[in-house]
Amino acid sequence: MKPISIGLLGLGTVGSGVIKIIENHQDKLIHQVGCPIVVKKVLVKELGKARAVSIDPAILTTNVEEVINNPEIDVIIEVMGGVEQTKEHLLQAIRNKKHIVTANKDLMAVYGGELLTAASDNGCDVFYEASVAGGIPIIRSLVDGLSSDRIKKLMGIVNGTTNYILTKMTEEGLAYEDVLKEAQELGYAEANPASDVEGLDAARKMVILATLGFSMKVDLADVKTTGITMVNEEDLHYAKQLGYTMKLLGIAHRDGDDKVEVSVQPTLLPKAHPLASVSNEYNAVYVYGEAVGETMFYGPGAGSLPTATSIVSDLVAVVKNMRLGINGSYAVAPQHEKNLKDPEEIYSKYFLRIHAKDEVGVFSEITSVFTQYGVSFEKILQLPVKEKGLAEIVVVTHKASLKNYEEILMQLRDLNAIKEIKSSYRVEGSANA
Ligand SMILES: NC(=O)C1=CN([C@@H]2O[C@H](COP(=O)(O)OP(=O)(O)OC[C@H]3O[C@@H](n4cnc5c(N)ncnc54)[C@H](OP(=O)(O)O)[C@@H]3O)[C@@H](O)[C@H]2O)C=CC1
Ligand SMILES: N[C@@H](CC=O)C(=O)O
Numbered sequence: 264m265k266p267i268s269i270g271l272l273g274l275g276t277v278g279s280g281v282i283k284i285i286e287n288h289q290d291k292l293i294h295q296v297g298c299p300i301v302v303k304k305v306l307v308k309e310l311g312k313a314r315a316v317s318i319d320p321a322i323l324t325t326n327v328e329e330v331i332n333n334p335e336i337d338v339i340i341e342v343m344g345g346v347e348q349t350k351e352h353l354l355q356a357i358r359n360k361k362h363i364v365t366a367n368k369d370l371m372a373v374y375g376g377e378l379l380t381a382a383s384d385n386g387c388d389v390f391y392e393a394s395v396a397g398g399i400p401i402i403r404s405l406v407d408g409l410s411s412d413r414i415k416k417l418m419g420i421v422n423g424t425t426n427y428i429l430t431k432m433t434e435e436g437l438a439y440e441d442v443l444k445e446a447q448e449l450g451y452a453e454a455n456p457a458s459d460v461e462g463l464d465a466a467r468k469m470v471i472l473a474t475l476g477f478s479m480k481v482d483l484a485d486v487k488t489t490g491i492t493m494v495n496e497e498d499l500h501y502a503k504q505l506g507y508t509m510k511l512l513g514i515a516h517r518d519g520d521d522k523v524e525v526s527v528q529p530t531l532l533p534k535a536h537p538l539a540s541v542s543n544e545y546n547a548v549y550v551y552g553e554a555v556g557e558t559m560f561y562g563p564g565a566g567s568l569p570t571a572t573s574i575v576s577d578l579v580a581v582v583k584n585m586r587l588g589i590n591g592s593y594a595v596a597p598q599h600e601k602n603l604k605d606p607e608e609i610y611s612k613y614f615l616r617i618h619a620k621d622e623v624g625v626f627s628e629i630t631s632v633f634t635q636y637g638v639s640f641e642k643i644l645q646l647p648v649k650e651k652g653l654a655e656i657v658v659v660t661h662k663a664s665l666k667n668y669e670e671i672l673m674q675l676r677d678l679n680a681i682k683e684i685k686s687s688y689r690v691e692g693s694a695n696a
């Protein structure tokens with residue numbers, strides 16, 4: 264059978280992994296799809312750059328037209344990143360009846376719907392398994408494996424870089440900047456690592472997961488996002504002392520009325536929680552379905568070969584669809600209109616660390632603010648701090664609505680007795696709550 268020809272956009276960390284897997288697993292791939300897979304053209308920025316794989320210089324190009332308009336190419340694998348320009352290139356490729364496999368969550372979180380519609384109109388596939396949780400087949404699990412269930416909750420450690428940083432800071436006491444540098448060297452971080460550490464990368468992935476899991480179009484602007492840049496050693500120390508592990512957690516929750524909340528923030532998880540033991544660059548997505556109950560998908564979330572595994576598996580799916588003549592029929596448009604929860608409908612426990620005057624009556628002043636909103640404490644710690652006359656107060660609340668909690672914080676800031684609110688984090692407990 265005629266070989267399948269690939270145009271590869273990008274030959275960095277992930278692109279090199281794609282070349283390795285296509286070369287090293289060629290026998291398995293031929294067995295799966297019934298023909299060889301050949302890489303015809305590879306788009307790069309710099310032709311002369313040293314590469315992690317040996318590649319015929321004749322197939323390298325800096326001209327994207329040679330790939331997307333190339334009549335010999337069947338499938339475009341996009342692993343170069345970028346949003347606006349990249350979207351235009353992929354739309355052009357789709358108009359040329361080329362199937363797309365991409366690892367680009369920045370693109371899919373914003374223009375996924377547009378690309379999938381264009382692809383379906385042109386009888387083409389767009390697969391994007393690598394865009395969320397690199398090597399974990401989570402998109403396929405939501406679209407196929409759990410398609411008959413009503414998903415109520417998705418909780419994900421979906422950014423490898425930040426999980427690597429938090430793990431190394433917690434377990435080895437390493438400094439934030441040093442570990443970030445390590446994560447960059449290991450190929451986990453984005454070209455601009457701000458999108459990792461500020462939570463944007465995880466938010467994009469949660470947009471993709473929530474849209475698929477709830478069959479509802481969720482936009483990036485709907486995701487309340489906080490990154491890990493403010494997390495410090497003290498917070499990690501107290502979290503540990505109180506029996507928690509800190510994770511950058513994406514949470515997507517749907518209630519009985521199909522109202523949803525999607526957020527990303529540093530979150531404290533009890534040590535016994537299944538997500539608490541997910542370390543380093545590993546990712547995990549916890550899915551609670553009404554019928555299936557608890558499921559969890561675990562694996563490497565970033566890195567060259569794990570990510571490339573998802574990409575080449577997507578490629579296999581595209582070629583199998585080509586054989587069956589069913590390309591463009593896989594994606595299903597969202598079933599529900601967007602329906603977001605209001606802050607008074609979002610419930611959670613909270614960890615709060617305060618520096619307050621170490622004087623009689625201060626603690627009762629603080630508790631009276633919480634009492635006013637009907638919020639009680641689950642755990643309390645009070646310790647002296649170096650600065651004379653101040654006490655460090657750490658509390659974990661019982662569940663409060665986001666609206667009430669934000670009002671509590673405002674009132675606490677106004678108290679004379681409170682010097683500073685040092686930190687505040689969401690605390691997740693039971694998985695399906
Ligand atoms: N790294 C990871 O673990 C994961 C990454 N991803 C996603 O995969 C994609 C690629 O990531 P990664 O491999 O790490 O990135 P790299 O920066 O390592 O590689 C990007 C590649 O694309 C090429 N490139 C970038 N912009 C252009 C352009 N305008 N024109 C031509 N070539 C271009 C670069 O060329 P040159 O080499 O000449 O500079 C390079 O080969 C991104 O969308 C990323 O978010 C998804 C999951 C995991
Ligand atoms: N920078 C990302 C790469 C994979 O999507 C991460 O750290 O998870």
Ligand code: NA
Binds near residue numbers: 393397573
């Ligand atoms: Na994946």
